[in-house]
Amino acid sequence: MDWLHFALFTLIVFVFVITGVLFFIWYERRGLGRFQLRPGPNRAGPFGLLQPLADAVKVLLKEDIVPALADKPVHFLAPMVAFVPALAVFAVVPFGDGAMLADLNIGILYIMAVSSIVVIGIFMAGWSSSNKYSLLGAMRTIAQEVSYEIPLVLSILGTVMLAGSLSLNDIVKAQQVPFILIQPLGFLIYMTAAMAEINRTPFDLLEADSEIIAGFQTEYSGMKFGLFYLTEYAETLSVSAVASTLFLGGWAGPILPGFIWLIIKIVAVFSFIMWVRATFPRLRIDQVMAFCWKFLLPLSVANLLITAGLVLTGFNEQIWLAVPLNLGLAAVLVVLASRQFRTGGGHAVT
């Protein structure tokens, strides 16, 4: 019956991601509208619900332009190389107790490995377009994503140490209280680094439209552009799903079935990401790099060491002691790290 399980869950995952992405596109456009005192898309269908479909039809009908000097096979492959990993991440996300495509015992490692491939897709797009803006965007992505991967992994390691397992299902089961309470600093670092990983505002340097047109996707049109657009939201969906699973208790929750809880948590995390996008302006590339190496990295290492110490001494078993202690520690660490953090300083400005 193995093949049935795989066929069924592949279908479920696929449908979940596609509808999730379409919903997110609509939700974000409506939500950003509310943040900006405008209604958002409201012409296609009730409340503009059909807007993503209208966009999809429009994108499908557009001419697919390939620059004359482009590296054509690479240019063609890039959107798929970017999109498929964003989809593949969902193979190990549990929708209920054990309800997942594959319960890998190295689930988190798999997610980190697979989601890193998106960077290659984006770099392929920037490189093959033979356009300076595309290349600039792609180079920024590489610098940014390679740097932010480190605090991202270190912040995830905290939850792995608490759960004693790399499998997402086991991590969910290990959460007597959601890990956000025991790992508040880890959650903050994870959200920041993950938003940089998936290039959401304020870290959307690779397509900073006011500086480099559309970054790596400048030379893309039609369905290939559509795929990049889907990738962006599929990545956001996967980050929200991983954050819900690792820090918010995943499918665990009273009364309602597991997958409903997961969806509620995913939408909550996504709303937070959208809220941040509606608030903050884009950072400069040097600020982004300085923030990663001088702020997030020391913080995540400190968080890792403290978590290791607390786990060794068995302190984290006493939930009601551990929660206030960790919240306090997180606040102190953030304040300490902020006081020594300065952007710039790479070379003297005279």
Next chain:
Amino acid sequence: MPSLNNFGEGLLRGLKVTLNHIGRKWITVQYPEQRLNMSRRIRGTDIIWDRESCISCRACERACPVQCISMAVSRGEDKKLKTDDITVDLGLCIFCGLCIESCPTGISIYLGYNYTNTTHRCSTFSGAKTGNTPSDGRCREIVRSNDELLVDDAARPRSGYYRPEISSALPPQTLLIDQTTYLEDLRKRGLK
């Protein structure tokens, strides 16, 4: 708290500002269900003509810098001038108001309130209805002539431009946004 202003207090304050925006009413105008009220003295894109008071002096035709008014005038039985044909090409008109200013009677020609001049199909243009199709065969969907130029208080009201006496009689209009139209429409369609 100045001692804490380097730990992200600004970030939190920004988040609070945007959060406060969620519950507010939107401020964009949902055209075309909802339109801005216009000034009583708007130079709107319409020419309105009054057959009764016009003395067919053709001053407006001569005053027009782009020559978009064309009139055919003849002398009737009682030796008075009468207008056989007046055609205004609103596609050429620049809504400068010189025709209005030049009219000796002061009550025969006005600008209107309209500000959308586009139509969807050439077949709906006024010339086709009145048989005044321009001979050059150009698609002139916004050419108006004769009775089409007359005032219609509901569809084509007169603007008070250069006519202080009718301006004061018009209902007070400001540049405030009238959201009621849009909300009513939503309610009618059962969306709100």
